[in-house]
Amino acid sequence: MAEPTQIADIVSLTGLTPHTTELVLRPIERSILFKPGQWLSLQLPFGDHPPLNRAYSLAEPPSPTGHLTLVYDHVPEGKGSCYLSSLRTGDRISLSGPYGRFVLPDPDSKNLLLIGRYSGLVPLRCMILSLARQGPLPPTTLITQAPGPAEQLYHEEFIALAKSHPSFRYLPLVSDDPTNMATTIAAIRQVAVKGQNFTPMIAGIKSFTRPLRTLFMELGFDRREVRLETYD
Ligand SMILES: Cc1cc2nc3c(=O)[nH]c(=O)nc-3n(C[C@H](O)[C@H](O)[C@H](O)COP(=O)(O)OP(=O)(O)OC[C@H]3O[C@@H](n4cnc5c(N)ncnc54)[C@H](O)[C@@H]3O)c2cc1C
Known part of the structure; x- marks a missing residue:
């Protein structure tokens, strides 16, 4: 079942390497509980038929602040990553999630x-x-x-x-x-x-x-x- 879409504030944008950026988000409607390895869908108001949906994996485990940390690489001429590069602290973004089954296997199994x-x-x-x-x-x-x-x-x-x-x-x-x-x-x-x-x-x-x-x-x-x- 689809997770509800909500708005998040951009708390910070930090360059990690010359071509990657860490994006910290704070959902303003409800906190998002997730398992390490899962991802969020960002709905970007961009492109010929907006929204442009792009998936980004969570880079840090759940924190007491409820902040969500994503990291993206700047794909040359990539529509989504170019849009993300235009964002500034304090801007807002639509997202939903978490999604995905790429999560840790059962504890201690392997x-x-x-x-x-x-x-x-x-x-x-x-x-x-x-x-x-x-x-x-x-x-x-x-x-x-x-x-x-x-x-x-x-x-x-x-x-x-x-x-x-x-x-x-x-x-x-x-x-x-x-x-x-x-x-x-x-x-x-x-x-x-x-x-x-x-x-x-x-x-x-x-x-x-x-x-x-x-x-x-x-x-x-x-x-x-x-x-x-x-x-x-
Ligand atoms: C489950 C999932 C999790 C993801 N997690 C992350 C993440 O944590 N960080 C992240 O940077 N991206 C992640 N992605 C990829 C992300 O959703 C976008 O596809 C990526 O940012 C490129 O989108 P774009 O619109 O900029 O490029 P587009 O305009 O869609 O161009 C895509 C083209 O760039 C090529 N390409 C080069 N590098 C990449 C790349 N890193 N990802 C996708 N296509 C690439 C593709 O082969 C394709 O030809 C994830 C994708 C999925 C499905």
Whole structure:
């Protein structure tokens, strides 16, 4: 069933990297309860047939303030992300949610292998922060692929997390071509030792997510065991 649409205030807009922005929203009608990994639908008054609906994953677990944190990358000539770039603190936006089933598996059931391309890291970060707030992280490996060294989202945060949580492994990779998967595949093959009990969760654009699902199926996973969040 569709979630009701409501208005939210823009609390802040902060550049995280040269081409990504963090957007903090405060819903003014009712708070939104969500699970890490879920997303909101923004209804943007833009385009030939407004509203333009665009999905954005929540980047931080629920907070007592009720603020909602999203992160978007500036897609060249992308209609939605260009509109978001025109917004300022104090502006208002329509949204609904939460939506989505890309959420953590049952507690303690498996180790996690999380793989995100660029802003695909956003839902994975929300899951990791949520787990870290509950105590020591379960065995978790995070493989990221950024389009450039300056575009590595939350890089310092994950380095610090790996230092404070011995069970958390962070493998940051850089490639300007999402279809250039060689280093990502090599990293996965190293980590995904046969017979190990882990859940692969992959997020990003389909030219990144789909070949990786195929890889996991070659490694013996059932298609449904490989959890995907595909952005386009
Ligand atoms: C469940 C879900 C969660 C999402 N979460 C996020 C998020 O947390 N952060 C975020 O930045 N985006 C997220 N997206 C993508 C987002 O909804 C928009 O599609 C994206 O911002 C591009 O919209 P646009 O109107 O600017 O580009 P459009 O004008 O729609 O152009 C899209 C074109 O850009 C390409 N493209 C390049 N990079 C991206 C990208 N990152 N996402 C989508 N298409 C891309 C597509 O392949 C396509 O050809 C999510 C999408 C889904 C379905």
